[in-house]
Amino acid sequence: MTAMLTRPASRKYAPDALEALESEAIHIFREVAGEFDRPVILFSGGKDSTLLVHLAVKAFAPAPVPFSLLHVDTGHNYPEVIEFRDRLVAERGLRLIVAHVQDWIDDGRLTERPDGTRNPLQTVPLLDSIVENRFDAVFGGGRRDEERARAKERIISLRDAFGRWDPRKQRPELWNLYNGRHAPGEHVRVFPISNWTELDVWRYIQREGITLPSIYYSHQREVFRRDGMWLAEGPWGGPREGERLEERTVRYRTVGDGSCTGAVESTATTLDEVIAEVTASRLTERGATRADDRMSEAAMEDRKREGYF
Amino acid sequence: MRAISEMGSEVGSDTDSEPVGSPDGAPRRDLLRFATAGSVDDGKSTLVGRLLYDTKSVLADQIEAVHRASVDRGLSTPDLSLLVDGLRAEREQGITIDVAYRYFGTPRREFVLADTPGHVQYTRNTVTGASTAELAVLLVDARFGVVEQTRRHAAVLALLRVPRLVLAVNKIDLVGFDEAVFSAIAKDFAGLARALGYPEDRVVTIPVSALLGDNVVDASASTPWYSGPTLLEHLESVPVTSPEIDAPLRMPVQYVIRPRTGADARSADASRWKNLHDYRGYAGQVAAGTVRPGQRVLVLPEGLVSTVRAVDTADGELAEAGVGRSVTVLLADDLDVARGSMIVDADAPPRLTDELEVTLCWLSDKPLRPGARLLLKHGTRTTQAIVGALHDRLDTDTLARGRPDHLEINDIGRVSIRTADPLPVDDYADNRTTGAFLLIDPPTGNTLAAGLVGSPLEITEQP
Numbered sequence: 001m002t003a004m005l006t007r008p009a010s011r012k013y014a015p016d017a018l019e020a021l022e023s024e025a026i027h028i029f030r031e032v033a034g035e036f037d038r039p040v041i042l043f044s045g046g047k048d049s050t051l052l053v054h055l056a057v058k059a060f061a062p063a064p065v066p067f068s069l070l071h072v073d074t075g076h077n078y079p080e081v082i083e084f085r086d087r088l089v090a091e092r093g094l095r096l097i098v099a100h101v102q103d104w105i106d107d108g109r110l111t112e113r114p115d116g117t118r119n120p121l122q123t124v125p126l127l128d129s130i131v132e133n134r135f136d137a138v139f140g141g142g143r144r145d146e147e148r149a150r151a152k153e154r155i156i157s158l159r160d161a162f163g164r165w166d167p168r169k170q171r172p173e174l175w176n177l178y179n180g181r182h183a184p185g186e187h188v189r190v191f192p193i194s195n196w197t198e199l200d201v202w203r204y205i206q207r208e209g210i211t212l213p214s215i216y217y218s219h220q221r222e223v224f225r226r227d228g229m230w231l232a233e234g235p236w237g238g239p240r241e242g243e244r245l246e247e248r249t250v251r252y253r254t255v256g257d258g259s260c261t262g263a264v265e266s267t268a269t270t271l272d273e274v275i276a277e278v279t280a281s282r283l284t285e286r287g288a289t290r291a292d293d294r295m296s297e298a299a300m301e302d303r304k305r306e307g308y309f
Numbered sequence: 310m311r312a313i314s315e316m317g318s319e320v321g322s323d324t325d326s327e328p329v330g331s332p333d334g335a336p337r338r339d340l341l342r343f344a345t346a347g348s349v350d351d352g353k354s355t356l357v358g359r360l361l362y363d364t365k366s367v368l369a370d371q372i373e374a375v376h377r378a379s380v381d382r383g384l385s386t387p388d389l390s391l392l393v394d395g396l397r398a399e400r401e402q403g404i405t406i407d408v409a410y411r412y413f414g415t416p417r418r419e420f421v422l423a424d425t426p427g428h429v430q431y432t433r434n435t436v437t438g439a440s441t442a443e444l445a446v447l448l449v450d451a452r453f454g455v456v457e458q459t460r461r462h463a464a465v466l467a468l469l470r471v472p473r474l475v476l477a478v479n480k481i482d483l484v485g486f487d488e489a490v491f492s493a494i495a496k497d498f499a500g501l502a503r504a505l506g507y508p509e510d511r512v513v514t515i516p517v518s519a520l521l522g523d524n525v526v527d528a529s530a531s532t533p534w535y536s537g538p539t540l541l542e543h544l545e546s547v548p549v550t551s552p553e554i555d556a557p558l559r560m561p562v563q564y565v566i567r568p569r570t571g572a573d574a575r576s577a578d579a580s581r582w583k584n585l586h587d588y589r590g591y592a593g594q595v596a597a598g599t600v601r602p603g604q605r606v607l608v609l610p611e612g613l614v615s616t617v618r619a620v621d622t623a624d625g626e627l628a629e630a631g632v633g634r635s636v637t638v639l640l641a642d643d644l645d646v647a648r649g650s651m652i653v654d655a656d657a658p659p660r661l662t663d664e665l666e667v668t669l670c671w672l673s674d675k676p677l678r679p680g681a682r683l684l685l686k687h688g689t690r691t692t693q694a695i696v697g698a699l700h701d702r703l704d705t706d707t708l709a710r711g712r713p714d715h716l717e718i719n720d721i722g723r724v725s726i727r728t729a730d731p732l733p734v735d736d737y738a739d740n741r742t743t744g745a746f747l748l749i750d751p752p753t754g755n756t757l758a759a760g761l762v763g764s765p766l767e768i769t770e771q772p
Contacts, residue, residue: 015633017340017419026635027594030563034648034689058623059592059635062585063568144410151409158754167407171756172433172672174440175745176594177686181754195421197412 018204022055025192027176028155029059032137032190033066035180039137039190042126043069043096045085046255047212048141048193051201054210055192056139057092067139068095072126074118075102076234076258084213097133099125116238119257127163130187137180139190145197155194161185199278206271218251218269229262253278338414341549344423344438344471346431346462347448352479355388356448356519357411357424360541363526366413408437417545432705432719433672435462436759439469440745443549446475446540451484451516454494455501461705463498467505468668468721468766470741472550474502474512477540481516481523481532488534491516504708506767511550515540552739553632557657558598558606559735559743561688562650566590566637590621590637591646596688596742597735598654600638601629605655608646609733614655615640649690651733651743659733659743665726667746668737668766669716670759675750677716677724683757684749687732694748697725708768723764736763 015023032039041056043049056065071085089096101118104110104125113121130138137156144151154170156178171179180188193201205212223230223246224239230250231238238259239245250263251274268274347353362372379388411422423438425431439445445466449459466474476498484490495514502512515524516532517540523529526541538546553559568585600606604617620627621637630636638652646652653659671677677696685694702713702722716722737744744765748758 015339015631016337017414020340020633023594023633023635027563030592030635031689034564060564060566061623062588063566145412151411152407170407172408172437172759174437174747174756174759175742176441177688177745177747179686179747179749179754179756181684181749183754195410195412197414197419199414200419 018207021196021200025055026059028192029056031178036137038135039067040070040135041067041139043071044255045081045213047201047216050212052139052141064093068097070097070129072099072122074122074257076118078215080215081213081255099129101125117257117259119260136187137190138187141193142191143196144194155191156180157189158182159187159189202275202278215252218249218266220247221250221263223248223250223263231262232258234258338417338419340419341443342421342441343444344425344442345446346425346435351448351450352519353448356479359519359522359525361411361413363522364413364415408434415545431461432465432670435465436469436670439466439471442471444473444547445471446477448477448479451478451481451490455497457706460501463501463505464705464708470738470765473547474507475543476514478514478516479519482518482521486531504768513543551632553597556597556740557654558600559596560593560600560652561596562591562593562646562648562652563689564592564648566592590639592637594635595630595632597632597740599629599631606652607655607658608644609651609653609661610731611650613644615642615644651688659735661731661733663728663731665762667726668723668761668764671716671718671720673757674718684751685728685746686749687746693729695727697727699724734762737761738763738765
């Protein structure tokens, strides 16, 4: 962690936006640590979950983070991300639990989809892992600016025993008093960076000097075009007949299952360049790079109702 | 009881609102949390869509989706309200069900907007949005002016002590941009706001057309008689006001940080704490005032006095931390302090009491009757509570108070409550954190009510 300047928080000046968002996230982490028995951070190695881990470390320093990490691994990974994940876990002295979607497919609890996409398959291993480990609070890196259904999500959001989200039964969330009461078998999802925008995330990563997987920065990669996105070659099927592999200068704006996470053409190799690009971008990150959200007008809402993050 | 005009100091002022440079030289942008209230017919979704659209906070794929959906619905122009209605049921029914949060920014400020629908469960939604808002934008239709629902919303916003109000007189194009219509509505609203305790300088009225964009982001050529700011100009320049800034220190303890090990090589600042075994820090977010080393503090409800040894963060110790800052406080004495305690200014402590006179916003379908046994969550402490007498119920249409035998959903009433543990409370009018609490239904865990200590809405005259 880079040492920041110690500045007196003069009463004359409000905290800047990033300081306010950081303090809010730390407050949420501490509330959950104080009120739940077995919280866990959902961690993929992507930028939002890496940010979550960074904030959790800051919330409890100099003590260790009092939760484990859980990665629901589709097996459709970028090697750079897995390497990054393992290094971060080792450096921070964290505990990582990995739920391999492949194990669920191997023993028949899940069936591979015809299109090869494993993103929707993450829900069952996630819910099984929550039950098996008796997790009662699951931190996720979801942000309300990502998508319309997420805009109505609470910071602490109750899920029933089936992991389902019922938008009509959400509890009102008042002041910073979070009501996390739940019955046995229920759990809550917690979104400490609900109020951050994509640009806030990048600016904070820059300010704090947070290291990210290299695929967030421009690099050369063999990719093919599908549904208007650049997808990488991989075990998830592709390129198909008629889809041509070509080398492009790309980077990723989100990291998800390889079958449906597209790269964007970019020459941004530094944080400054990435921030300039995000500022100028005319597409939301999900719209640009996530095939899974394009399926219907209410795609995210439907998946959230089923227990997805 | 303090009038809203006396509520606390301002961060920055109108003459001092230039962005202040941060130590790394980048322009300093602060955060304004605000809420909107109004019904669908007032064009609120369109106004919010317009704010997002004109500040270029809506990106190409979202606009494309709106165009597509508008064509599907047989509309000839894009319906900007589709940008903000998120849930399937909302789009199908053309209504907004739940509070939605929106984000946009300008070079001067970042905004978190709690967009609260008006017609269904208006109290629940307005209370939720108002609870964190530093300003609220109320909408009226220029053709109808201040209506019953405007009065209800304004009463709830005043009750929740939202420091500033903006009345957006929408659809000003539909009254031919008529100054006389606008002035009459502005005068009406000024009377209402005054009756609810708002002084003139905390209320601004702006003529807008959300549909056409007049005075939302860009100044309108059709309202030459209006010389005030556009809505966005006002949002960008208004000082952030908080009564808690100059109030005495309040910090609920969330968590006790005890590394319980020797110097930990993994922690960023192992060298600062030669032996982390002795580290015992009280983690919390400053709810009022400031905390600084050397300060004499009282820990409640324990009643222990000590001195602040350090105000720690992961980035190093601070000379001082103000409202909203998450810190870890180390005390000079080894005390038994736990989650649920509150660290306060020793010279100006809150009352410690198990008998509360409160105002409730009842948010549940299950009515409240005297004698109810509930859970009460205040700060970081949850305790049992018994509801005593119901004193009155506020009629938000007439602002008159009646005597009820129960409270129903959307009711606002004053009641007595007894708690199992004494709580350190301030009046909500003085402190929006230590004066606030939730009532929770023990069997279901549902939030039943937003609770405000004291009687924060003092109606000075019948409007």
